[in-house]
Amino acid sequence: MIKAYSKDLTYSYVEGFFPTFELIKYRKDDLIAIYVNSDAINSDGLNKLKDFVDEKYFIYSDKAFSISKSKDNAHVLAVFKKKLKNLNKNDDHLVLVNPSDMGNLGNSMRSLLAFGFHNLAIITPAADIFNPKTIRASMGSFFHINIETFSTFEEYLNKYSREYYPFVLTSSKPLADVKFKEKCALVFGNEATGLPTSIYNSNNVKIEQSDEVDSLNLTTSIAIGLYELKKQKESIK
Amino acid sequence: MIKAYSKDLTYSYVEGFFPTFELIKYRKDDLIAIYVNSDAINSDGLNKLKDFVDEKYFIYSDKAFSISKSKDNAHVLAVFKKKLKNLNKNDDHLVLVNPSDMGNLGNSMRSLLAFGFHNLAIITPAADIFNPKTIRASMGSFFHINIETFSTFEEYLNKYSREYYPFVLTSSKPLADVKFKEKCALVFGNEATGLPTSIYNSNNVKIEQSDEVDSLNLTTSIAIGLYELKKQKESIK
Numbered sequence: 001m002i003k004a005y006s007k008d009l010t011y012s013y014v015e016g017f018f019p020t021f022e023l024i025k026y027r028k029d030d031l032i033a034i035y036v037n038s039d040a041i042n043s044d045g046l047n048k049l050k051d052f053v054d055e056k057y058f059i060y061s062d063k064a065f066s067i068s069k070s071k072d073n074a075h076v077l078a079v080f081k082k083k084l085k086n087l088n089k090n091d092d093h094l095v096l097v098n099p100s101d102m103g104n105l106g107n108s109m110r111s112l113l114a115f116g117f118h119n120l121a122i123i124t125p126a127a128d129i130f131n132p133k134t135i136r137a138s139m140g141s142f143f144h145i146n147i148e149t150f151s152t153f154e155e156y157l158n159k160y161s162r163e164y165y166p167f168v169l170t171s172s173k174p175l176a177d178v179k180f181k182e183k184c185a186l187v188f189g190n191e192a193t194g195l196p197t198s199i200y201n202s203n204n205v206k207i208e209q210s211d212e213v214d215s216l217n218l219t220t221s222i223a224i225g226l227y228e229l230k231k232q233k234e235s236i237k
Numbered sequence: 238m239i240k241a242y243s244k245d246l247t248y249s250y251v252e253g254f255f256p257t258f259e260l261i262k263y264r265k266d267d268l269i270a271i272y273v274n275s276d277a278i279n280s281d282g283l284n285k286l287k288d289f290v291d292e293k294y295f296i297y298s299d300k301a302f303s304i305s306k307s308k309d310n311a312h313v314l315a316v317f318k319k320k321l322k323n324l325n326k327n328d329d330h331l332v333l334v335n336p337s338d339m340g341n342l343g344n345s346m347r348s349l350l351a352f353g354f355h356n357l358a359i360i361t362p363a364a365d366i367f368n369p370k371t372i373r374a375s376m377g378s379f380f381h382i383n384i385e386t387f388s389t390f391e392e393y394l395n396k397y398s399r400e401y402y403p404f405v406l407t408s409s410k411p412l413a414d415v416k417f418k419e420k421c422a423l424v425f426g427n428e429a430t431g432l433p434t435s436i437y438n439s440n441n442v443k444i445e446q447s448d449e450v451d452s453l454n455l456t457t458s459i460a461i462g463l464y465e466l467k468k469q470k471e472s473i474k
Contacts, residue, residue: 230445
């Protein structure tokens with residue numbers, strides 16, 4: 001019987017048809033089982049899922065859903081091996097230094113994919129990448145991106161040497177004025193403490209904002225950074 | 238004694254020093270009382286607050302904090318009258334049609350202010366503007382913007398006739414190509430259902446994104462729309 005999620009388990013799970021299809025599409029090898037709730041036995045979603053997944057993976061049990069922390073009643077719950085894929089060195093990267101909130105982490109994955117990027121480096125300590133809450137916030141995009149963790153920013157940079165752009169509120173260079181180098185990295189700090197100054201460089205960039213408010217929240221800042229990067233890449237093509 | 242928040246009360250409240258200062262700064266007339274937790278009696282925050290607020294407003298009581306739904310231990314809890322201020326017709330507007338999530342609503346207020354805008358129209362039914370959860374998500378920016386509610390989009394437009402830009406995923410016009418007219422409105426729909434087609438017009442605009450993901454979330458889309466609008470206004474100056 002499946003256990004409620006804990007960081008020590010070698011598996012995690014995701015609820016709902018949409019993210020389960022994403023899992024099947026991009027990480028089929030990591031699939032362990034799909035629990036099916038009795039109210040979903042004759043559903044279109046399940047029938048469609050069966051076109052892609054062997055019957056042996058399905059377990060018909062309402063009990064498994066007791067581990068769910070979601071407010072919605074999920075019809076399926078897909079269990080998968082905790083595995084990560086290394087970053088692609090030829091692509092642009094998003095680097096999050098010590099993100100502490102699982103919702104923010106998942107949302108950042110969603111924005112990353114929405115703008116056509118696929119590589120996320122996470123500098124630990126950080127919120128749990130595999131927690132069902134993170135996966136849920138990612139809306140399934142978790143399964144379609146490469147994620148790699150590092151214990152320091154230096155470790156990341158040693159492996160994936162590249163031009164990088166720290167997002168720093170005190171910088172004087174507005175985002176719109178930055179010309180991003182190819183195969184670069186956008187670097188964002190922790191929700192409360194921002195980036196350590198040791199990561200600052202001459203590329204420091206800020207998203208211009210009014211001083212009437214504390215600051216944009218982290219996921220908003222990340223989305224805007226990625227949006228500008230995408231726009232530049234497209235105007236170059 | 239203050240009651241736990243309900244939609245029917247004529248007052249609401251906000252927790253924490255930062256948003257309380259915002260309330261004092263921009264809506265002092267709406268202040269009813271400030272509850273002070275015993276652990277904050279000698280705090281710098283409270284001493285500073287006393288420079289701006291008459292002693293008669295302070296109530297020293299830990300009990301009041303039992304109504305708090307926040308995870309953090311707040312030091313002060315400021316009670317204020319539920320009041321809204323009409324929009325400024327000479328400014329740009331953000332229009333949210335039936336937003337259903339209080340967190341999204343508050344976050345949108347934060348982004349609005351962050352990009353230097355101050356006018357938010359809400360088409361009802363919508364999440365409760367005054368709920369402490371909305372105010373909390375707004376990080377105090379609630380107190381610094383004009384919010385006006387309307388029962389239909391037509392009602393809004395009759396009062397504030399202007400060029401408006403519906404954000405619609407199926408539009409073929411990318412945000413970056415739009416030349417916003419002066420004193421315009423950006424219009425966003427509900428989290429799940431988007432905008433009703435009756436609001437569509439020839440200005441329909443989309444934020445270009447990959448088809449690999451369901452869509453950007455509402456608060457992210459709003460922030461990106463406002464970011465582009467701000468950029469254009471600045472390049473015109």
